[in-house]
Amino acid sequence: xxxxxxxxxxxxxxxxxxxxxxxxxxxxxxxxxxxxxxxxxxxxxxxxxxxxxxxxxxxxxxxxxxxxxxxxxxxxxxxxxxxxxxxxxxxxxxxxxxxxxxxxxxxxxxxxxxxxxxxxxxxxxxxxxxxxxxxxxxxxxxxxxxxxxxxxxx
Amino acid sequence: xxxxxxxxxxxxxxxxxxxxxxxxxxxxxxxxxxxxxxxxxxxxxxxxxxxxxxxxxxxxxxxxxxxxxxxxxxxxxxxxxxxxxxxxxxxxxxxxxxxxxxxxxxxxxxxxxxxxxxxxxxxxxxxxxxxxxxxxxxxxxxxxxxxxxxxxxxxxxxxxxxxxxxxxxxxxxxxxxxxxxxxxxxxxxxxxxxxxxx
Numbered sequence: 481x482x483x484x485x486x487x488x489x490x491x492x493x494x495x496x497x498x499x500x501x502x503x504x505x506x507x508x509x510x511x512x513x514x515x516x517x518x519x520x521x522x523x524x525x526x527x528x529x530x531x532x533x534x535x536x537x538x539x540x541x542x543x544x545x546x547x548x549x550x551x552x553x554x555x556x557x558x559x560x561x562x563x564x565x566x567x568x569x570x571x572x573x574x575x576x577x578x579x580x581x582x583x584x585x586x587x588x589x590x591x592x593x594x595x596x597x598x599x600x601x602x603x604x605x606x607x608x609x610x611x612x613x614x615x616x617x618x619x620x621x622x623x624x625x626x627x628x629x630x631x632x633x634x
Numbered sequence: 635x636x637x638x639x640x641x642x643x644x645x646x647x648x649x650x651x652x653x654x655x656x657x658x659x660x661x662x663x664x665x666x667x668x669x670x671x672x673x674x675x676x677x678x679x680x681x682x683x684x685x686x687x688x689x690x691x692x693x694x695x696x697x698x699x700x701x702x703x704x705x706x707x708x709x710x711x712x713x714x715x716x717x718x719x720x721x722x723x724x725x726x727x728x729x730x731x732x733x734x735x736x737x738x739x740x741x742x743x744x745x746x747x748x749x750x751x752x753x754x755x756x757x758x759x760x761x762x763x764x765x766x767x768x769x770x771x772x773x774x775x776x777x778x779x780x781x782x783x784x785x786x787x788x789x790x791x792x793x794x795x796x797x798x799x800x801x802x803x804x805x806x807x808x809x810x811x812x813x814x815x816x817x818x819x820x821x822x823x824x825x826x827x828x829x830x831x832x
Contacts (some may be wrong), residue, residue, distance in 0.1 A: 536781045545788035552793070 507607030581624035646661030
């Protein structure tokens with residue numbers, strides 16, 4: 481029982497960390513000339529490194545909002561898990577935790593899809609933050625579904 | 635005793651040498667406006683002294699890409715003076731209230747050639763040592779979306795919906811516990827045993 485609990489908690493924390501790193505770090509689109517992300521786009525020429533704000537367009541603001549909402553919902557789901565662990569009656573299911581976690585995964589999916597479709601088309605490759613966002617989506621979905629079938633015993 | 639102290643402090647301040655102190659001028663950082671509209675550029679200052687009779691405001695304009703600035707509005711000796719020869723002829727109006735430390739101007743009927751930096755310099759004698767403050771004017775055909783507006787709106791709406799759903803859920807539970815309501819979820823309600831009161 482304790483192993484399952486620790487495993488589920490570890491998965492949840494992993495998803496949370498992946499989401500935070502993906503939202504905050506600056507490598508959604510990267511190559512040797514520069515990198516860009518949801519907030520800044522930086523150009524690194526020889527002997528110079530300059531950053532400017534990423535575009536103000538609608539779609540990048542929507543991606544920013546969705547990633548932030550995913551982080552918030554994952555955190556709230558963590559709090560709900562801690563709360564329901566101690567307050568749920570015997571045999572109950574972790575509904576709140578699962579709902580928030582599944583919503584977080586839906587938001588990450590939407591953000592990743594919007595970014596894939598609308599990304600600036602200048603031929604640069606995708607950086608690790610983008611990969612982390614796509615990895616966080618199925619992990620958070622699995623985590624949410626696990627909470628759905630988990631039952632509390634004493 | 636208190637009166638003596640107050641009187642002494644007033645007398646001392648009155649005969650103290652009129653040393654000038656610094657004055658701080660405040661304007662906005664940047665203003666965005668549409669072509670053809672009017673924009674009000676605000677200018678205010680902070681000074682330790684009261685507003686004197688000789689308070690003065692000077693507005694200068696420097697176009698983008700140029701190094702020279704030209705005066706477009708001046709207020710001194712209780713009278714406003716505005717540009718009547720240059721590019722801002724009949725378009726500038728002094729709308730501030732100098733007695734309340736407000737030296738704002740109104741520029742009407744903007745055009746793309748009005749892009750540039752407007753500098754406000756305020757003096758409240760004897761406080762004349764201060765740095766003028768500049769506001770940058772950007773004239774657009776259509777106002778672009780500011781950074782973060784859509785982000786904030788989406789986050790606010792979703793979190794607001796979440797709070798609303800939680801409140802409604804707890805309200806429904808409260809109503810079910812209060813009245814004798816037979817809902818299908820009532821068997822999951824935690825709390826003390828329900829009694830039907832006569």
